[in-house]
Amino acid sequence: MDEIARYIDAIDKAGQGSNALICRYCGKANKSTCDHAICTRCEQFVDFTKDVLESKDPALLKSLENIDGALSKRDYESAIKEYDSIFLQRAEPGFLYAQALLCIAYSNYETSLIDYKREGYMEENSARRLDSIRFMSQAKLLLNKTAYILNSNIAEEDTPNKRYLALLSQIKLGQFRGAMMNLAALDRRDADELHSYAGMVFYSANDDLHKTMEISAEMIKNGKNVLNAAYYYAFCLFKKNKHKESARILNTLRKYLEGPNIDELAKRLNII
Numbered sequence: 001m002d003e004i005a006r007y008i009d010a011i012d013k014a015g016q017g018s019n020a021l022i023c024r025y026c027g028k029a030n031k032s033t034c035d036h037a038i039c040t041r042c043e044q045f046v047d048f049t050k051d052v053l054e055s056k057d058p059a060l061l062k063s064l065e066n067i068d069g070a071l072s073k074r075d076y077e078s079a080i081k082e083y084d085s086i087f088l089q090r091a092e093p094g095f096l097y098a099q100a101l102l103c104i105a106y107s108n109y110e111t112s113l114i115d116y117k118r119e120g121y122m123e124e125n126s127a128r129r130l131d132s133i134r135f136m137s138q139a140k141l142l143l144n145k146t147a148y149i150l151n152s153n154i155a156e157e158d159t160p161n162k163r164y165l166a167l168l169s170q171i172k173l174g175q176f177r178g179a180m181m182n183l184a185a186l187d188r189r190d191a192d193e194l195h196s197y198a199g200m201v202f203y204s205a206n207d208d209l210h211k212t213m214e215i216s217a218e219m220i221k222n223g224k225n226v227l228n229a230a231y232y233y234a235f236c237l238f239k240k241n242k243h244k245e246s247a248r249i250l251n252t253l254r255k256y257l258e259g260p261n262i263d264e265l266a267k268r269l270n271i272i
Helices: 003-015 049-054 058-072 077-088 093-112 123-152 160-173 176-185 189-205 211-221 228-241 243-253 261-268
Strands: 019-022 027-032
Touching: 003 027, 003 211, 019 049, 049 058, 049 176, 049 228, 077 093, 093 123, 093 160, 093 261, 123 160, 123 211, 160 176, 160 189, 176 189, 176 211, 189 211, 211 228, 228 243, 228 261, 243 261
Parallel strands: none
Antiparallel strands: 019 027
């Protein structure tokens, strides 16, 4: 059995994991072989089942279901606005980050619908371009607020989750020096898994294919956050022009994951 085949087996095992977890920040359902995971949508730490979340915070679960329903119809505006009700009772930076990701997704979606072959004065193109700019600006404000909140009170409570989320926000903002500092701070005994995952995200953002593949391959072999790691590995293979190998992994991954990143890579590989 070749290496890619072993990775595909690991993806199937992870995708059929018996533990069904739900992200309390974005509402994404996640399969896992253990009692925690990294969310496949927003990449935040997940350790709640739906039943546990419903018992602890039924109003939040309802809002998250509304977000998931809106996203299934590509109704980004409704999904983004749903966070307004969430924020009324919960002042957690994880929700700011999740909302920022939706703003980025909506901005990219609007850009993808711009058609320069459109006849007439292209008013629709202009409106979509303005919406794209508006929501990207909103995303940057939310990301800056997230990073500021986390980094400003880190001395009071220095936890791995705070460091990790600050790193994610800084990477999205292109603040790699700050992200590197938080990555170094995650190198501690109680944060091995988060440190590895954060490293994979950091090195991917810096286009260090070797380090990204090294970390993602280790995760796949160890059965840790396999679906996420497999996407990063497939993307690196694509960047290295190993399209056949990348497509083999992505075709299996698409049985268990969906989303803009998966779709975009599939298009670039000409498999959809």
